[in-house]
Amino acid sequence: MNGPMAPTGRRYVGHLLSRLALTALLAVVLAFFALPMLWLATAPFDATPGIHVSLPEFTLANFGAILDNPYALGSLANSVIQAGGAAALVVVLSALAAYALSRVRVPGRDALLYLLLLMSSIVTGTAAMVPIFELANRLNLIDTHLGVILVTSGGLLPAAIFILKDFMDGTPTSYEESARVFGAGPLQILWHIVVPLVRPGLATIAVWAVAGVWGGFLLQFILIRDPERAPGSVILYTLYTEGGQPNLSLIAAFSLLYSLPVVVMYLFVSTKYGFRFHGGIKR
């Protein structure tokens, strides 16, 4: 009886050990990503926050202090204007461009798209900072929301067009042809048929654009000199003590305020539109 059982027992122990090792590895990886989140959840309520996670000595004084900062709340409003403006511009322009590129035969279309995608990573990258500043300067776009919106949109558009074109390509043309036969004009087709069909794609692009501009720092730092117009990411960089040390209690409280709108937006969009694809055609 014992003979045939022994290898099974050994295999069981081996299986258990490998499960344990995997679980331990996953725990370490999880901790690596969870600790900063945990810090963000506890530090703002801690009277003396450090760069470690500890049970907070509960207080709301940090929030009082950040509200006393003359630029804190205004900077969040600036972030909303710049991120919202860029997202709106990117969604409208990329939807029109992607629709056209998807439906009209343009010679060299794919090469054009790949080239745009490649250039865009250079254009908004650090490499082109000097010419962009110079350009914005000559166009009187320094210290304006419009300047930030235009430059960030320019960087986001190629990838947005690329992604949305894929959405449009996946939408059968028979929907539009059907509407055409019933007498719908181009704008009616776009508004009644195409936009609702690619709405999950538009929502994805909008959220992605907002998150990108909201978290962006370098461009905003260079294009905005006036703290009245600076977005949250730039103001976060100014929260130092008189001694030149980072003021952790302010940074922690402001980081939480700065993160909340993006979280709320994700939840809203995901419940309202859902990041999912439509089906519904009979093949």
Place this chain on the structure above:
Amino acid sequence: MISLHGLTKVYPGGVCAVDELDLEIADGEFFALLGPSGCGKTTLLRTIAGLETPTSGTVGIGGADVTTTPPGRRDVAMVFQDYALFPHMDVTDNIAYPLRVKKTPKTERHAKAAATAARLSLSDMLTRRPGQLSGGQQQRVALARAIACHPKVFLFDEPLSNLDARLRLEARTFLKRLQRELAVTTVFVTHDQGEALALADRIAVMSGGRLMQVGTPTEIFQRPATPFVASFIGATPMNLLPGDVRGDVLHVAGAALPAPPGLTDGDHITYGVRPEYTDLSASPRDDAFPGTVAVMENLGTANLVTIEAGDTLIQAVVPEGDEPALGTAAWAVPRQARALVYTGDRLHAPIPA
């Protein structure tokens, strides 16, 4: 009435989908465009709809030249092969969409949609989205949407091809009855000869962008104008056998058959007879094709027997109970009244003429 004159459509890249085509379709007619894939039938339908612009030639609907009229002003309704129901609209909004484009007030168009839906027994699913409907229901919603705008012409692109076999028969009967009741000129495209024969008042058989034959289902079935049409029409392909004329006798695959008048000695002909019009004899006959029984396929109420005579295969439909044994000698006897003789790819005459 739909009239096409000299219609040609050449796609960029040089593919000629429709070639110098002339066709008249009468008011109220149920008309089938039949052909193998790539024969240009769908291009022709889309050209009538206005979704394709012809390279040359004219399209007329109801007496007016609509060659350059955009699809929305031709007063036609099209049902697409994939139905193209808008997935983000419920059944009511889908059916009412043509009326929405025409700016009909909401209450009026919804009432009209509900009435049309009731006619097609869709009343229980007015608030459902297309994704929540079965294939048959989706097809009826697509039909309802086409009916709701009261067009002069219906255009159906493979209307039954997305249904499974059993449902297709029901939908076929339904569609024929609906077309009779509405009496609206209807053109539909199909690659299924059975569907075309069953539904249409007249059929145009197409190949390579040209019309091979236009006629009633009976004409097309009984007197196919070319060997191509003959082999395309019919549930089982027609036996088409090469032969020679010697005097007043046709020599075809080992059989000696009386020649119809008008043939000259030495002519090469193609002898056509459907398997349904071919009987089997167990004893030798002069007017029969000799061979051995190679394959038997059960058709339910009958058997399709394939006779092998050298390189030639001859098929015959044998009623149940009369099946020969595999490998035995058999003689396939054509019913001469139903046989056809083709010379130079054209129908010479049925026998007897």
